[in-house]
Structure formats: C-alpha cells, structure tokens
Amino acid sequence: xxxxxxxxxxxxxxxxxxxxxxxxxxxxxxxxxxxxxxxxxxxxxxxxxxxxxxxxxxxxxxxxxxxxxxxxxxxxxxxxxxxxxxxxxxxxxxxxxxxxxxxxxxxxxxxxxxxxx
Numbered sequence: 001x002x003x004x005x006x007x008x009x010x011x012x013x014x015x016x017x018x019x020x021x022x023x024x025x026x027x028x029x030x031x032x033x034x035x036x037x038x039x040x041x042x043x044x045x046x047x048x049x050x051x052x053x054x055x056x057x058x059x060x061x062x063x064x065x066x067x068x069x070x071x072x073x074x075x076x077x078x079x080x081x082x083x084x085x086x087x088x089x090x091x092x093x094x095x096x097x098x099x100x101x102x103x104x105x106x107x108x109x110x111x112x113x114x115x116x117x
Contacts (some may be wrong), residue, residue, distance in 0.1 A: 002061060002082050013100050019054030022069055026093040027053060029087045031079035036072040036112035045112040047074050066103040067096070074113045085109050 023035050035048040035056030048055055058070040069092060075084060076106040093104040 002065060002067065002100070006101075006103050011080045012104065015059050016054065016099070018059045018067060018069070018096060018102075019057040021096050021099055022057045022059075022071060023053035023093050026057075026071055026073060026088050029091055030085065031076050031084045032088070033074045033076050033115045036074045036110075038072075038112065045074070047113075047115075062105055064103075064105075066105040068105050069096075069107045070110065071107060072112050073075045074115055075111055077114050077116045081111065 001011045001015075004013065027034055028034055033047065035053040036084050037048055037055050038045050056072040060068040061069070062068060069087070071092070075081070088109055089107045092107050096102060096104050100103075
C-alpha cells in the first residue's frame with residue numbers, strides 16, 4: 001500500500017486501485033485490444049474481460065513512495081508498436097499521478113499477443 005500524506009490527512013492506496021487505473025488507461029489507448037493473462041493450466045494467453053482487466057497489471061512499490069508498473073496487453077495487428085508503447089506509458093503515468101498523486105517511476109509493457117482482424 002502507498003500512503004499519500006497531505007495537510008488534511010493520510011490516504012492509503014491499495015494495489016487494486018492502481019491495477020484498475022492502469023488497466024482502464026491502457027485499454028483506452030488506440031490499438032490495445034485488451035489486457036492479457038497467461039493461464040497456468042494450459043499456458044495460453046487469454047484476453048481479459050473488462051471486469052478483470054487489472055489482472056494483467058503488476059505493481060511494485062519503490063522505496064521513494066513511487067511505483068513501477070508491469071503491463072501485459074494484447075494489441076491489434078498493424079499498429080506501430082513503438083508509438084503505441086509511448087502512448088501507453090504517457091497515458092498510464094498521467095492517469096495514475098492525476099488520480100492518486102503517486103509518481104510512476106517506470107512502465108514496462110509486455111505484448112503477449114497480436115489479434116488479427
């Protein structure tokens with residue numbers, strides 16, 4: 001849990017909050033089909049539904065009260081991956097900082113699958 005301290009009191013932010021914020025921010029970027037999660041039983045990558053998109057996000061708390069984010073996504077065929085990655089990093093960092101005032105140290109993006117339409 002990250003604690004945000006201000007003049008009016010303390011706020012504790014759990015990993016679930018960060019997971020949901022990151023999942024929503026990432027899936028709103030053009031070219032992202034959804035969040036991904038590898039199944040332990042069959043080893044296949046599955047597209048997560050809207051309700052469970054936070055499962056493709058892993059948050060690590062850093063000593064300086066910032067967070068590091070690992071993000072597993074599925075993208076559409078034909079997107080510029082470098083541009084998409086930059087867009088996701090900017091969007092996720094901005095949305096998390098705006099909603100929680102917590103600094104995002106880094107965002108690591110893993111493209112687990114490409115969907116061909």
